[in-house]
Amino acid sequence: MMVELLFLIPLLPLASALFIMVAGDAVPRRVLTTMAAGAVGIAAALTIWMWPLAADGARATLYTWIESGPLQIPVQILFSRLSATMTLMVTGVSFLIHVYAVSYLHQERDLRRFFSLFNLFVGAMLVIVLADNLLLLFLGWEGVGFCSYALIGYWYRNPEFADAGRKAFLTTRAADVLFGIALLWLFQLTGSLSITAINQQAVMLPSGSVTAVALLLAAGACGKSAQLPFSSWLPDAMAGPTPVSALIHAATMVTAGVYLLCRLFPLISLSPTALAAIGLTGAATAFYAAASALVQRDIKRLLAYSTISQVGYMFLAVGAGTVTGAMFHLLTHAFFKSLMFMAAGLVIHLAGGEQDLYRLGQLPKRAPVLFWLMLAGAVALAGVPPSSGFFSKDAILAACFARATPYWTGLGGLGLLAAFLTALYALRLVYLLIAAPMDLPSHGQAPLGKTWPLLPLSLLALTAGLLNVPHTLGGTALLDQWLSAPTGIAPARRMEWGLAVATCLLVMAAWQLIRNWRRSAPVFTVGGCTRFFASGWRLDKMIRAVLTVPFRNTGRWLQRCPEKWLTLVLPGRLGRWSQNAGQAFRHVTSGHVSDYLSAMLWGTAWLLIMLTALLAL
Amino acid sequence: MMVPLGHVVTLAGLLFTAGLLGVLLRRNLIMILIGVEIMLNAAGIVLVGASAYWRHPAGQLFALLLMPVAAAEVTVALALVIYLKRSRGTLDVNRFDGMKG
Amino acid sequence: MTALLFYILSALALLTTLLCLTRPNPVHALLYLMQALFAVALLYYLLGAPLLAAWQVILYAGAIMVLFLFVIMLLEPASAAKNAAAKRFRWIPPAMIGSLLLACGGILVGMDPLKSGEIAGFWLSPRGFGQALFEHFGLAVEIVSLILLFAAVGAFHLARRHSANREDAS
Numbered sequence: 001m002m003v004e005l006l007f008l009i010p011l012l013p014l015a016s017a018l019f020i021m022v023a024g025d026a027v028p029r030r031v032l033t034t035m036a037a038g039a040v041g042i043a044a045a046l047t048i049w050m051w052p053l054a055a056d057g058a059r060a061t062l063y064t065w066i067e068s069g070p071l072q073i074p075v076q077i078l079f080s081r082l083s084a085t086m087t088l089m090v091t092g093v094s095f096l097i098h099v100y101a102v103s104y105l106h107q108e109r110d111l112r113r114f115f116s117l118f119n120l121f122v123g124a125m126l127v128i129v130l131a132d133n134l135l136l137l138f139l140g141w142e143g144v145g146f147c148s149y150a151l152i153g154y155w156y157r158n159p160e161f162a163d164a165g166r167k168a169f170l171t172t173r174a175a176d177v178l179f180g181i182a183l184l185w186l187f188q189l190t191g192s193l194s195i196t197a198i199n200q201q202a203v204m205l206p207s208g209s210v211t212a213v214a215l216l217l218a219a220g221a222c223g224k225s226a227q228l229p230f231s232s233w234l235p236d237a238m239a240g241p242t243p244v245s246a247l248i249h250a251a252t253m254v255t256a257g258v259y260l261l262c263r264l265f266p267l268i269s270l271s272p273t274a275l276a277a278i279g280l281t282g283a284a285t286a287f288y289a290a291a292s293a294l295v296q297r298d299i300k301r302l303l304a305y306s307t308i309s310q311v312g313y314m315f316l317a318v319g320a321g322t323v324t325g326a327m328f329h330l331l332t333h334a335f336f337k338s339l340m341f342m343a344a345g346l347v348i349h350l351a352g353g354e355q356d357l358y359r360l361g362q363l364p365k366r367a368p369v370l371f372w373l374m375l376a377g378a379v380a381l382a383g384v385p386p387s388s389g390f391f392s393k394d395a396i397l398a399a400c401f402a403r404a405t406p407y408w409t410g411l412g413g414l415g416l417l418a419a420f421l422t423a424l425y426a427l428r429l430v431y432l433l434i435a436a437p438m439d440l441p442s443h444g445q446a447p448l449g450k451t452w453p454l455l456p457l458s459l460l461a462l463t464a465g466l467l468n469v470p471h472t473l474g475g476t477a478l479l480d481q482w483l484s485a486p487t488g489i490a491p492a493r494r495m496e497w498g499l500a501v502a503t504c505l506l507v508m509a510a511w512q513l514i515r516n517w518r519r520s521a522p523v524f525t526v527g528g529c530t531r532f533f534a535s536g537w538r539l540d541k542m543i544r545a546v547l548t549v550p551f552r553n554t555g556r557w558l559q560r561c562p563e564k565w566l567t568l569v570l571p572g573r574l575g576r577w578s579q580n581a582g583q584a585f586r587h588v589t590s591g592h593v594s595d596y597l598s599a600m601l602w603g604t605a606w607l608l609i610m611l612t613a614l615l616a617l
Numbered sequence: 618m619m620v621p622l623g624h625v626v627t628l629a630g631l632l633f634t635a636g637l638l639g640v641l642l643r644r645n646l647i648m649i650l651i652g653v654e655i656m657l658n659a660a661g662i663v664l665v666g667a668s669a670y671w672r673h674p675a676g677q678l679f680a681l682l683l684m685p686v687a688a689a690e691v692t693v694a695l696a697l698v699i700y701l702k703r704s705r706g707t708l709d710v711n712r713f714d715g716m717k718g
Numbered sequence: 719m720t721a722l723l724f725y726i727l728s729a730l731a732l733l734t735t736l737l738c739l740t741r742p743n744p745v746h747a748l749l750y751l752m753q754a755l756f757a758v759a760l761l762y763y764l765l766g767a768p769l770l771a772a773w774q775v776i777l778y779a780g781a782i783m784v785l786f787l788f789v790i791m792l793l794e795p796a797s798a799a800k801n802a803a804a805k806r807f808r809w810i811p812p813a814m815i816g817s818l819l820l821a822c823g824g825i826l827v828g829m830d831p832l833k834s835g836e837i838a839g840f841w842l843s844p845r846g847f848g849q850a851l852f853e854h855f856g857l858a859v860e861i862v863s864l865i866l867l868f869a870a871v872g873a874f875h876l877a878r879r880h881s882a883n884r885e886d887a888s
Contacts, residue, residue: 589716589717590714590717591713591714591715591716591717592710592711592714593649593710593711593713594641594642594644594710594711596716597640597641597649598641598811598812598815601637601640601641601815602811602815604819605815605818605819605822608818608819608822608823609818609822611822611826612822612825612826615826615829616825616826616829619720619721619836619837620720620721620724620725620836620837621833621834621835621836621837622832622833622834622835622836622837623827623828623830623832623833623834623835624724624728625765625837626827626833627823627824627827628728628731628732630819630820630823630824630827631732631820632731632732632735633819634816634819634820635732635735635736635739636735636739637812637815637816637819638739638812638813638816639738639739641811641812641815642739642808642809642812643739645744647744647786647789647790647793647794648739648744648747650786651738651739651744651747651748651751651786652739654751654782655735655738655739655751655754658754658755658758658778661758661774662758662761662762665761665762665765665767665770666765666837668765668766668767668840668842669765669766669767669837669840670832670835670837670840672838672840674842674846674847674850674851675850675854677767677769677770677842677847678847678850678851678854678855680762680767680770681769681770681773681851682855682858682859682862684773684774684777684778685777685862685863685865685866686862686865687778687782688777688781688782688866688869689865689866689868689869690869691782691785691786692785692869692870692872692873693869693872693873693876695785695786695789695873696872696873696874696875696876696877697876698789698793699789699792699793699876699877700876700877702793703879708793708794
C-alpha cells in the first residue's frame with residue numbers, strides 16, 4: 001500500500017495542472033496559487049515521508065501502458081537512493097520557486113496558463129526522475145520539452161520571445177531524435193525498455209553497440225542539458241519569466257540529461273569511448289560557456305551561460321566515472337543557481353525591468369538582504385571554500401586528475417581553467433552589482449517582492465558542501481555513502497589537498513583581478529574580441545550557416561524547381577495539351593456533309609471488314 | 618450464257634464502289650444524288666443476276682420494285698434540293714455547316 | 719457470244735459511270751449516266767429479263783434521269799467550275815474506303831462456292847413476269863404505288879413557294 005503512494009508524487013502536480021487548466025479561471029487567485037504551490041509542496045512532503053523506502057529501492061507499478069507482443073511497457077517507478085535524492089531536490093526547489101513565482105507574477109493576468117504549465121512541468125520532471133521504463137522517461141522528457149517551450153514563450157505576443165521558445169523546442173527536439181534512436185536500439189538489443197533490466201543486461205551486450213548507444217544517449221542528453229553543440233537555446237531562453245529560468249534552466253530540465261546518464265551509468269560506463277566523449281563535451285562546454293559568461297551584459301544571459309558551464313562540469317563528472325560527483329554538483333548547482341536566478345529576478349524587478357548589468361548597481365544600499373542572498377549564490381558559484389560549490393567542483397576535478405592518463409589530466413586542466421573563469425565572472429557580477437551604474441538607468445525603481453523563499457536556498461548553497469566532504473579532507477562523505485554509486489578512482493590525499501589549495505589560489509587571483517579591473521578605467525569599449533565571446537563564440541551564426549541557411553535554400557530551390565513545376569507548370573501544360581487535343585478533335589465535327597458521309601461509310605467499311613474476317617478466318 | 622455468277626457480282630460491286638466514290642467526292646448535292654442512283658442500279662444488277670442463276674423470277678421482281686422506290690426517293694430528294702437552293706442559294710454541300718462544332 | 723457481249727457491256731457501263739462521276743458539269747455527267755443505264759438495260763436483257771430491260775429504259779433512264787435533268791436546268795443555269803477550292807488530297811480517304819470495300823467484297827466473293835456457277839439460259843417472258851408479280855407480290859405493288867403517292871405529295875409540299883402567308887409555312 002505504501003509503495004503505490006509513490007505515484008502520488010508525480011501525480012499530484014499533474015492533477016493540479018489539469019485542474020488549473022480547466023477550472024483556473026473560475027476560482028479566485030489565492031486558491032489557484034495555493035493549489036499550485038501546495039501540490040508541489042505536498043509532493044515534497046511525501047518524498048520525505050517515504051524516504052525510508054529508498055534505502056533498499058522500492059518499485060511500484062501502476063498499470064501496463066502498452067502491451068503488444070514483445071513490447072511491454074508498464075507504468076513503473078523506481079524509488080531508489082538516486083531517484084529519491086533527485087526527487088527531493090526537484091520537489092523542494094520547485095516548491096520554493098512556486099512560492100517565489102506567486103509573488104513575482106502578482107501583476108500577471110493569465111496566471112491560469114502559467115501555473116498549469118508550471119505544475120505540468122514539475123509533474124513531467126518527476127516522471128523523468130522516477131520512471132523505471134525508458135519509454136515512460138521519454139514521455140516525461142517530451143513533456144518537459146513542451147512545457148519549456150510553452151513557458152519560455154509565455155509572453156508569446158512578443159515575437160522574439162515566441163521565437164526563443166521555438167528555438168528551445170526545436171534544438172532539444174533535434175537531440176531527442178538521437179535519444180529516440182538509442183531507445184529503439186536498446187529495445188532491439190535487450191528486448192525490454194526497463195531501465196533496471198537494461199542496466200543488468202548491459203554487461204552481456206556487444207561492446208560496439210554499447211558504445212554507439214551510449215554516444216546516442218549522451219547526444220540526446222546534450223540537447224536537454226544545453227551542451228555543445230545543442231547549447232544555443234539556453235541563452236535565448238531567458239526570454240521567459242524569471243521563475244521559469246530559475247526552475248527549468250537551473251535546477252530541473254537542464255539536469256535531466258545528467259540524471260539520465262547517471263541512471264543508465266551501468267550501461268554507459270562499459271564504453272570508455274563514450275565516457276571520454278562525455279567528459280570532453282563537458283569540459284569543452286564548461287570552458288566555452290565560462291568564457292562567454294565573462295563578457296555578458298545582461299544579468300540573466302550571464303546566469304544562462306553559467307548554467308551551461310556548470311552542467312558541463314556535471315558531464316565531466318559522469319565522464320570521469322563519478323556518479324556521486326555529478327549528483328553532488330547537480331544538487332549544489334540547483335541550490336545556488338536557482339537562488340541566483342531568483343535574486344536576479346528581484347534585482348531586475350527592483351530596477352523596474354532593467355537587465356543590463358552596466359545599468360544596475362548600488363544594490364547593497366538599496367536592498368541589502370537581496371545583495372547578501374546574491375552574494376551567497378555567487379560565492380558558491382565561484383567555489384570559495386567552504387561553500388558547497390567548492391566541495392562539489394573539487395570532487396569532479398579530483399576524479400578527473402585521479403585518472404592519471406594524459407587525456408583526463410588535460411580535461412581536468414581545462415576544468416580548472418574554467419573554474420578560474422567561473423570565479424572571474426561570478427566576482428565580476430558581484431562587483432557590478434555593488435558599484436554605481438556605469439550607464440544611465442532607463443527605468444525607475446519598484447518595490448521589492450518577497451525574499452523569504454530565497455533564504456533556505458542560500459543556506460543550502462553555503463552549507464550543502466558539508467554533505468559530502470571527502471575523506472581525504474577529513475570529512476565523512478555522507479552523500480557518497482548514501483548514494484553508493486560509482487565514485488570513480490579515489491584520489492590520493494595529496495592530490496585532494498593540492499587541488500583544494502589550487503582552487504583557493506585561483507579564487508583569490510580572480511578576486512584580485514576583479515578589484516584591479518574595477519579600480520582602473522571601466523571596461524566600456526566593446527571590441528571585436530568581446531563581441532565574439534558575448535555571442536557565445538558565434539555559435540548561433542555557425543548553426544545558421546551550417547544548418548538553417550542550407551536547409552532554407554534547399555527548401556526555396558525545391559519550391560522553385562520541382563514544386564512549382566509539378567504543381568503549376570505541369571498541370572498547366574497538361575491542361576493546355578488536352579485542350580488543344582480537344583480542339584483538334586473538334587475538326588471531326590466539321591459540319592461538312594461529305595465528312596459526315598465519309599464517317600458513315602468508314603463505319604460500314606469497318607463492319608464489312610469484321611464480317612469478312614469472321615467468315616474468312 | 619457462259620458468265621459465272623461471280624463475275625456478275627463483281628461487276629455490281631465495282632459499279633457500287635464507283636457510286637460510293639461519287640457520293641464521297643462530289644460537293645454538288647445533285648451529283649451526290651446521282652451517286653446514290655448508281656449504287657441502287659448496282660444492287661439491281663445483283664438481283665437480276667441472282668435471279669438468272671437460280672432461275673427464279675423473284676430477283677427480277679425485286680429489281681422491279683426497286684425502281685419505283687428509287688423514283689420516289691429521287692422525287693423527294695430533288696424537292697429538297699429545290700428548297701435548299703431557294704433558301705441557301707447554293708448547292709455546295711460543304712456550305713451547309715450548321716452542325717459545325 | 720453472249721459472254722463476250724456481257725463483258726463488253728459491263729466494260730461500257732463501268733467506263734461511262736466513271737466518266738459520269740468525273741464531269742464537273744452536271745448535265746454532262748447525267749448524259750453519261752444515261753448511257754450507263756442503257757448498258758445496264760442491255761445487260762438485263764442478256765440476263766433474261768426483257769421486261770425489266772424495257773422498264774429500265776423507260777422508268778430509270780426515261781423518267782428519273784429526265785427529272786434530274788429538269789431540276790438541274792431549273793436550278794443551275796451556269797454551273798461553272800465550282801469545285802475550285804477543293805483540297806488536294808481529299809480523294810485519299812474515299813479511295814481507301816473504296817478499296818477496302820472492294821477488297822472485302824473480293825474476298826467474300828472469292829470464298830463463295832457459288833461464284834463459278836454458270837448462268838445458264840434463263841428467260842422470263844413478260845407474261846411469266848406478270849404472273850409472278852401479281853401472284854406473289856401483289857401487296858408489294860400496292861405499297862409501292864402508295865409510296866409513289868406519298869413521294870409526290872411530299873415533293874409538292876417541299877418545293878412549294880411560300881410566298882404570301884407565312885403562317886401555314888411549316
